[in-house]
Amino acid sequence: MRPIQQQSRMQQMITMLKQFTWGDRFLIVFVFAVSIGFIPWLQSGDPGEAAVIQVNNEVIATLPLEDETQFSVQGPLGETIIEIKSGKVRVLSDPGPQQLCVLQGWISRAGDSLICLPNRVVIQIPGTPSYDGLIK
């Protein structure tokens, strides 16, 4: 008996890809491109007006987003610095270990939020996200 020939991963991938005709590839790439092109649409929520900053569930400040400021709040771990610029808000620095809220970057839409959990800092842009009507 001949041993069953084992195809390598690479060969398997190639045999699989060969099953796609040019028409298939064109169709898939075209639809993929169109879908990706429309994705920025998904985030077209209403622009927010203000950022509400909470520490330990207490509202510390409400800052209008048209300002251009830096604001620092004191949490249990230390100082969280919040930056507001041209209608957007982000966390500039935070003492949390994972830096999740810093990495999240700028937010600007109603309903968005930044949460620095270790330092108990929550930044919210009040309002309802525009897809709300769907889930009702």
Add this chain to the structure above:
Amino acid sequence: MALLQSNKTTIDPRLHRLLLFVMLLAMAMGLQVLEAMIPPPVPLPGIKLGLANLITVLAILMLGPVSGVLLAATRSILGSLLLGTFLSVGFFLSVGGAIASAIVIAIALKWLRPTLSLIGVSVLGALTHNTVQLGLAWVFFIQQGVLFYYLPILWLLALISGTATGLVLQAVEQRGILTSVSSTTMLSSPLR
């Protein structure tokens, strides 16, 4: 699988067709129920991956376009009885999507076949399934432009599920299990 290939047996071709139809119907309903167990990727009623389109393509290949469309319609109606969604919002979307995609698959199999393989055909079917469902949801239930924000997500899902079902169909075809059954249509010559 012997039954599917039984060209040599003395079985009445109409009975053969009917048996094939019923077997495919059972498989399609099974897939539909299985699919309903997967949590919906988008919080909209009736939006599914469209895995049952696999059987629609098989049915059209083996039994012809009329039986294929009939199977898709029957599958979604009977499947909804199993799932308890009969006459609900999702039911109308499901039936509409199933029939529309069956028609598109039939057309694609007939006219686009050398250009598109079974993969392309089932991708087209999945795209139609999702797009028509969303269109029906817009016409009958929620008239908000926001609905169409989900179209790109649905299309990406359709690409994935369509390609997956297409690869399965290719495998089925390569194993030579596919045999189209003689062209007496079940509708025109009912069994007595």
